[in-house]
Amino acid sequence: xxxxxxxxxxxxxxxxxxxxxxxxxxxxxxxxxxxxxxxxxxxxxxxxxxxxxxxxxxxxxxxxxxxxxxxxxxxxxxxxxxxxxxxxxxxxxxxxxxxxxxxxxxxxxxxxxxxxxxxxxxxxxxxxxxxxxxxxxxxxxxxxxxxxxxxxxxxxxxxxxxxxxxxxxxxxxxxxxxxxxxxxxx
Amino acid sequence: xxxxxxxxxxxxxxxxxxxxxxxxxxxxxxxxxxxxxxxxxxxxxxxxxxxxxxxxxxxxxxxxxxxxxxxxxxxxxxxxxxxxxxxxxxxxxxxxxxxxxxxxxxxxxxxxxxxxxxxxxxxxxxxxxxxxxxxxxxxxxxxxxxxxxxxxxxxxxxxxxxxxxxxxxxxxxxxxxxxxxxxxxxxxxxxxxxxxxxxxxxxxxxxxxxxxxxxxxxxxxxxxxxxxxxxxxxxxxxxxxxxxxxxxxxxxxxxxxxxxxxxxxxxxxxxxxxxxxxxxxxxxxxxxxxxxxxxxxxx
Numbered sequence: 001x002x003x004x005x006x007x008x009x010x011x012x013x014x015x016x017x018x019x020x021x022x023x024x025x026x027x028x029x030x031x032x033x034x035x036x037x038x039x040x041x042x043x044x045x046x047x048x049x050x051x052x053x054x055x056x057x058x059x060x061x062x063x064x065x066x067x068x069x070x071x072x073x074x075x076x077x078x079x080x081x082x083x084x085x086x087x088x089x090x091x092x093x094x095x096x097x098x099x100x101x102x103x104x105x106x107x108x109x110x111x112x113x114x115x116x117x118x119x120x121x122x123x124x125x126x127x128x129x130x131x132x133x134x135x136x137x138x139x140x141x142x143x144x145x146x147x148x149x150x151x152x153x154x155x156x157x158x159x160x161x162x163x164x165x166x167x168x169x170x171x172x173x174x175x176x177x178x179x180x181x182x183x184x185x186x
Numbered sequence: 187x188x189x190x191x192x193x194x195x196x197x198x199x200x201x202x203x204x205x206x207x208x209x210x211x212x213x214x215x216x217x218x219x220x221x222x223x224x225x226x227x228x229x230x231x232x233x234x235x236x237x238x239x240x241x242x243x244x245x246x247x248x249x250x251x252x253x254x255x256x257x258x259x260x261x262x263x264x265x266x267x268x269x270x271x272x273x274x275x276x277x278x279x280x281x282x283x284x285x286x287x288x289x290x291x292x293x294x295x296x297x298x299x300x301x302x303x304x305x306x307x308x309x310x311x312x313x314x315x316x317x318x319x320x321x322x323x324x325x326x327x328x329x330x331x332x333x334x335x336x337x338x339x340x341x342x343x344x345x346x347x348x349x350x351x352x353x354x355x356x357x358x359x360x361x362x363x364x365x366x367x368x369x370x371x372x373x374x375x376x377x378x379x380x381x382x383x384x385x386x387x388x389x390x391x392x393x394x395x396x397x398x399x400x401x402x403x404x405x406x407x408x409x410x411x412x413x414x415x416x417x418x419x420x421x422x423x424x425x426x427x428x429x430x431x432x433x434x435x436x437x438x439x440x441x442x443x444x445x446x447x448x449x450x451x452x453x454x455x456x457x458x459x460x461x462x463x464x465x466x467x468x469x470x471x472x473x474x475x476x477x478x479x480x481x482x483x484x485x
Contacts, residue, residue: 131385135270151286
C-alpha cells in the first residue's frame with residue numbers, strides 16, 4: 001500500500017516535470033543530496049558514485065533529482081548524463097528536446113541518427129569548399145554593431161578570468177604537435 | 187609595423203596599444219565596456235591589469251587588420267561549406283546575444299558577426315577577427331538562451347585569445363610571418379581571388395582543430411564571459427553534459443570530436459572553474475520566451 005502511494009507520488013512528480021523527466025544519469029563522484037539547492041541546506045542522503053538518478057530539472061549549478069527513493073538537489077558537477085544510443089527518445093516537449101533533432105533536423109524524432117549522413121560542414125564539404133565572399137558580406141545585414149538593445153533584465157557582473165583560465169593555460173601553453181584526436185588526420 | 191611580440195614587456199605593450207592605428211576602446215578594457223548593462227562601469231584597475239596580462243600572455247604579434255583579413259578569408263571558406271539558415275529573425279537574435287556577450291570583453295570593437303549555418307553536424311566555429319558560426323545541429327541540442335550564450339562565449343574566447351592565428355602559425359612553415367604574408371597577398375589581390383595557399387591552410391586548420399589546451403581555456407574563459415553578461419555560469423557545463431550523453435560514434439559529432447577533446451575531459455577541466463560561482467541571479471522568464479520564439483519556431 002505504501003509502495004503504491006510512492007509509485008503514485010513519483011508518477012505525479014514526473015508528470016509535473018515532463019520537460020526533463022526522461023533524462024537519466026549517474027552520480028559521478030560521491031555527492032550529498034540536499035533538501036534545497038543551497039550548500040548549507042539539509043543533507044537528505046549521501047549518494048555514492050555510480051548511483052543511478054533521474055533528473056527532474058536544472059537550476060543554475062544544481063539538478064533536482066530522484067535517487068535511492070529520495071528526491072532532492074545535487075551539484076551539477078557531480079552528475080553525468082547517461083549515454084543515449086543512436087535512437088533518440090520521442091519528442092514530447094517541443095523546443096530543444098534532447099537529441100531529437102540531432103542529425104535529422106529539428107522536431108523529427110525516433111530515427112537512428114548514426115545512419116544519417118552529415119550535410120553541411122562535414123569534413124568532406126569543408127575540404128571541397130569554395131570560399132564564398134558574397135555569403136560573408138551578406139552577414140552584415142544581421143550585424144549589431146554597438147548596443148545589443150533589450151537584454152531582458154540581464155545584469156552584467158565583473159568577473160576576472162582568474163582563477164582557472166590563467167593557471168590552466170599555463171599548464172597547457174606548449175602547443176602539442178600531435179594529440180590523440182588529431183592522429184587519424186593525414 | 188609588424189614585430190615579433192611574443193614576449194613584450196608590459197610598458198612596451200601599453201605603448202603599442204596607445205599608438206595603435208585602430209580605435210582602441212579604452213573604456214572596454216576597464217571591464218564591462220557597455221553602457222546598457224546597468225551599473226557595471228566602475229573603474230577597476232585590477233581588471234584592467236588582468237586584461238592586459240591576458241593579452242600579453244597570448245599576443246601573437248599580428249596587426250589587427252591582418253587578423254581581421256585572415257578571419258574574413260576563413261569565414262568565406264566556412265561559408266563555402268555551409269550557408270546561413272534563411273531565417274532573418276533567428277540570425278538577428280544570435281547577433282543580439284553575441285553583441286551583448288562581446289561587449290563584456292576587451293575586444294568589443296572587432297567587427298563581430300554571428301550566424302547559424304545550415305548543417306546537421308554538431309559544431310561551432312570562430313574565425314580570427316570575430317566571425318562566429320553555430321550549426322543548426324548544435325542549436326537543436328540547446329535548451330535555453332544561456333546555453334546558446336555559453337556556446338557563443340566559448341567561440342568568442344577563441345577570438346579574443348587569437349587561438350586560430352596561433353594554430354595557423356604552427357601549421358605554416360614560416361610560422362606567423364608566413365601567415366601574415368599570405369594575408370597581405372590576399373588583401374592586395376582581393377578583386378581576384380584568395381590565394382589558394384591561404385585557403386588550403388585555413389581548411390587544414392579547421393580540419394585539425396586548435397590546440398587542446400586552447401579548447402579548455404575557451405571553456406573556462408567562455409564561462410566567465412557568459413557570466414559577465416549575466417547568464418547562468420553553469421550553462422556551458424550543461425551543454426557539455428548533453429554532448430557527453432550522445433554516442434560519440436554519431437556521425438554528427440565526427441568533426442567535433444576530431445578537433446576537440448572529449449566532452450568528459452572538458453567537464454573535468456571545467457569543474458574547478460565553476461567553484462568560484464555562487465548561484466546565478468534569477469533570469470527573467472523573458473529569456474526563455476524569446477529563445478523559444480526565435481529558436482523554437484526555426485526548423
